[in-house]
Amino acid sequence: MIIDAHCDVLWKLWEKPDRSFFNSTDLQVNYEKWMNSPVKVQCFAIFVPETVPSASQFDVALEMVQLFKERIIDPYEKIVWIKNQDDLLSLGSNEKGAVLTLEGCHSIGDQLSRLKTLVQLGVRAVGLTWNQGNAVADGIGETRGAGLTDFGRDVVRYLNKEQIWTDVSHISYKGFWDTLQIADFLMASHSNAFAIASHPRNLDDAQLRALIERGAFIGVTYVTEFLNLTLEAYRKDVIRHMQHIINLGGECSLGFGSDFDGTDKVVTGLEDYTDYESFLSQIVVNHFPQDIVRKVCYENFIRTFPRK
Numbered sequence: 001m002i003i004d005a006h007c008d009v010l011w012k013l014w015e016k017p018d019r020s021f022f023n024s025t026d027l028q029v030n031y032e033k034w035m036n037s038p039v040k041v042q043c044f045a046i047f048v049p050e051t052v053p054s055a056s057q058f059d060v061a062l063e064m065v066q067l068f069k070e071r072i073i074d075p076y077e078k079i080v081w082i083k084n085q086d087d088l089l090s091l092g093s094n095e096k097g098a099v100l101t102l103e104g105c106h107s108i109g110d111q112l113s114r115l116k117t118l119v120q121l122g123v124r125a126v127g128l129t130w131n132q133g134n135a136v137a138d139g140i141g142e143t144r145g146a147g148l149t150d151f152g153r154d155v156v157r158y159l160n161k162e163q164i165w166t167d168v169s170h171i172s173y174k175g176f177w178d179t180l181q182i183a184d185f186l187m188a189s190h191s192n193a194f195a196i197a198s199h200p201r202n203l204d205d206a207q208l209r210a211l212i213e214r215g216a217f218i219g220v221t222y223v224t225e226f227l228n229l230t231l232e233a234y235r236k237d238v239i240r241h242m243q244h245i246i247n248l249g250g251e252c253s254l255g256f257g258s259d260f261d262g263t264d265k266v267v268t269g270l271e272d273y274t275d276y277e278s279f280l281s282q283i284v285v286n287h288f289p290q291d292i293v294r295k296v297c298y299e300n301f302i303r304t305f306p307r308k
Contacts, residue, residue, distance in 0.1 A: 002276055003041040003301040005125075005219040005255055006101070006169075006190040008262030010064045011047045013071055021071045028260035028272035031076060034096060037273035038280060040298060041082060041097035043125065043189065044068055046118070047262070048107040050132060058114050061107040065121050068100055083122055084307040101189065104130035104139075104170065110151055112158060124307060125165035125187060128152065128179065129172070137175035140200050147174035153182060160184040163307040165217070169201075169257070176207055185306035186216035190257030192226045193244045197237075199226050205248060212250045217304045219257020220245070224265040235269045235279055239287055246292065253304075254296045 009029045013019055022031045029042060046064040048057045073081050082088055082097040091097050100122045106129070108114035115126070128148075131141030136152035138144055148156070156179060159166050166183040168176050169191045180186065188211060194202040203211070203218075211218055220241050224233040227241065245254050260272060270279050284293050 001040045001298050002038050002256060002280070003298045004039055004258050004260070005043045005187070005217065005301065006045055006103075006221065006257035006262070007042060007260040008045055008047055008103075009072075009260075010044050010067055011049070012261045013067050014060070014064055015049075022075075028258075028266070031079075033273040035078065037276050039096070039273055039276060040091065041088065041099060041301070043099040043101050043257075044072065045101045045103040045127075045262075046107070046123070047103040047130070050106070050130070054106075054109065057107040058109065058111075061102070061118065062121075065100065065118070068098070068122075072098055081122065083124065085302065085305045086308065088302050088305060099124050101125040101127070101165075101167070103127045103167075104134065105136040105155060106130060106132070106134040108135075110135040112151075112154055115155060115158065119162055119164060123164070124305075125167050125189060126155075126159055127167035127169055127171075127189065128155065128175065129170050131170055137178070138172040139170050140172055142172060145172045145174055147172065147178035152178075156183050165189075165306055168211075169219075176203075180210055180214065185304075186211060186214050187304070188216065188218045188257075190219050190221035190223075190259050192221055192241045196241050196244050197225075197227055197229050199229060201226055208245060208248050208250065212245075212248060212253050215304060216253055217255055217301060218245060218250060218253045219255045221257045221259045222267045222270055223259050223263045224267060227267070231265045233265075233267045235267065235282060238267060238270060239283060242283070242296065243287065246288070251292050251295055252300055255298075255300050256296070
């Protein structure tokens with residue numbers, strides 16, 4: 001059983017409305033693949049591309065909520081909308097869970113009411129930034145590198161109040177440390193280890209240790225550049241990042257955040273859901289004991305899910 005903390009299927013469905021979530025072959029995550037995979041729960045990110053004009057970004061975010069409901073939840077009896085930890089724990093043996101998340105607060109502008117709306121509509125993890133700056137903080141791609149704004153602090157305090165994950169993947173280095181000072185429920189949904197691959201999107205050992213000490217969830221991601229700084233990567237690269245985080249003490253934080261359907265370059269041998277069975281066999285047989293595999297695959301996600 002696997003829980004995956006990040007994919008971009010909603011963006012793909014929004015980008016090309018004639019794509020079928022049921023069986024489009026150009027989706028790494030679709031219904032047919034999901035039902036035949038060990039993935040029990042999938043997080044679906046609302047990601048509004050930076051090409052969308054600012055005035056329209058919140059409308060597009062709402063469109064993606066509707067896509068989630070109308071294309072992923074409503075048509076399929078076996079897919080359950082996960083809104084709290086009890087929903088996770090009560091999934092039936094034939095059921096799969098879907099969690100709605102937000103990747104980047106650029107879509108809310110400087111309006112906390114918009115974030116409140118998204119949370120009321122079911123969002124359960126909120127990435128504060130994508131790569132660029134927004135009203136909350138700078139992203140990791142913003143050369144200014146500014147931390148949380150006053151508005152950003154209000155956002156994090158609201159997430160604390162509502163028991164929603166604050167996701168630090170993509171945020172600036174200063175923003176990361178500002179967030180750690182005030183966030184109660186931390187995650188890095190899809191980030192790797194800078195010590196293994198020195199990409200700006202990865203987290204250094206100080207950041208990883210801080211998240212581990214706070215009991216945060218850390219999802220290893222399969223973006224090739226984040227794995228080894230090239231456009232070609234393999235399962236062994238994913239395992240190297242996993243091992244590094246475990247060596248830092250992260251066996252109770254580590255999980256998966258694939259970024260399926262969010263990147264053009266795929267890991268050889270971990271190209272979509274259909275490869276998970278053999279990947280699991282590889283890490284069990286060659287790398288980690290069963291108790292750690294269970295923690296990484298699903299127990300850490302369930303235990304750290306903030307809303308009870």
